[in-house]
Amino acid sequence: MIKLKGIAAASGISIGPAYKIGREELVIPKEIIRDEDIPIQIQLFEESLIKTRREIIDLQKKISAEIGQEEAQIFDAHLLVLEDRMLIEEVISRLKKEKLSVAYIFSEVLKKYIEVFSRIEDEYLKERAADINDVGKRILRHILGKVRVGLSDLKEKVVVVAHDLSPSDTAAMHKQKVTAFVTDIGGKTSHTAIMAKSLEIPAVVGVEEATTKIKPQDLLIVDGSMGIVIVDPDEETLREYRKEEEKIISVTQGFLSAKDLPAVTLDGKLVEINANIEFPEEVPSVKQHGAHGIGLYRTEFFYMNRKDLPTEEEHYHAYKYVAEQMKPHPVIIRTLDLGGDKFLSQFQIPAEMHPFLGWRAIRFCLARPDIFKLQLRAILRASVHGNLKLMYPMISGIEELEQANKILKEAMQELKLRKVPYNDDIKIGAMIEVPSAAMTADILTREADFFSIGTNDLIQYSLAVDRVNEKVAYLYEPAHPAILRLIKNIIDSGHKAKIRVGMCGEMSGEPNFVLMLLGLGLDEFSMPPQVIPEIKYIIRSVSFKEAQDIAAKALRLSTCREVEEFSQKKLREILK
């Protein structure tokens, strides 16, 4: 039995056999392309070569530091494949001639090379076939937008073990037989972790050696609440965890008693508890867990795991469905928030040095008004079917908000001309997730009807801590005094201008911070549906006055540790 420690990404306990992914078979579609797509396909190919090169060099560095230089040199052969002009030129010339997708052409050329090398008698050259195969798969994965296949044909329930899972990999787990997952890398608020919570899949990320220490079919206990993975547990440990599993179920039952009651404090202060979703299919779970409405609909998942862009009609039908299902309760649709750790293969955005600081979210949308306006029109059209609001991600200052609203006005104008009905009083929100927006929240109130605090990003930008990097995860602290002050400033600025302030970052669903946020005056909390009953239970157990005292005291503390300990103590006192 071995115990591995990682980062608790999605709570719950799951026991099952390991299913390792990584040596996946890639499915290559044979797609005909248009003349005008040729340069785009060539660019995609070249970018994939660059990305692969970077990936291999990183790997070499790691191996060289942890195992030895000699072992790292194995990858020199891989780098040589990437520089093989003959191979590259063959792909480009066949692409131009045959007009088939680069993924298909490349995989064909690859096959040919592997065949030739594996037929050669010389042992050294034979080895090259394996190198080409290996590096070829890496390149193909980049061309295909790194979507892994294999999770779809699982026959039994398993615990997925992988070096990393992209949000789209996790999205592909939807409805699959994945009961938990464990990854080598990743942080607590990576979108992969958020997806796991949404799918109610216990997850432990950042378990540095998961893929080397775990073998296929090993029995695993995944404790997503404590961030622990136990490989090959003994009978006693198994018994303990089965008991713990039962306990979790019974405590959860207790919280469930509050799920359909309003989130009102003992002295009558009512707040709104909403749910975060990524797919329309989550609406039943939203209702089941007692959410008032939807406080964050992350629409970018709509663009993932597909080759084309969603049409206006597709957007419209998805939003209409959610609006109708939730009517008369609010649904806040967030416009496309691509970038950071959410890459969409269709856009072929060149790799950036710092993707979280790069061309993402509203920046991308303002630069591509065609894509942005199409989504806005669909939201507006759907707005007549329920209580829809919209909000923009990653606003960093008033000019961006003005520009976004200007494009929204144009979209309204276009619909008016087409005589298509829409709600022209639709409420517009700004996500406050960039420190510059948090500091200028008073100015932003001029162009927004409400705020929603995105702590996942706000914390990473304010504390300079990459939210998906396990190495610095210990610094990712919602309880940092700087974060509390920023949140207070946002709420106070909103209230001064008489606009409501909500929070849709993961912090709002953390039991430890609820009392503080309530006391700071947060009007709306939005979180993964599964945690709603517990958060409601907490809010219903305290008076607003007491929560205000807790917030005031927390604001006077100087370290994260003090804030954490203080809020834990208060929570325990209140829940007895």
Ligand code: PEP
């Ligand atoms: C946030 O940043 O807090 C947020 C809710 O948005 P996302 O997690 O999708 O970046």
Ligand code: MG
């Ligand atoms: Mg964000």
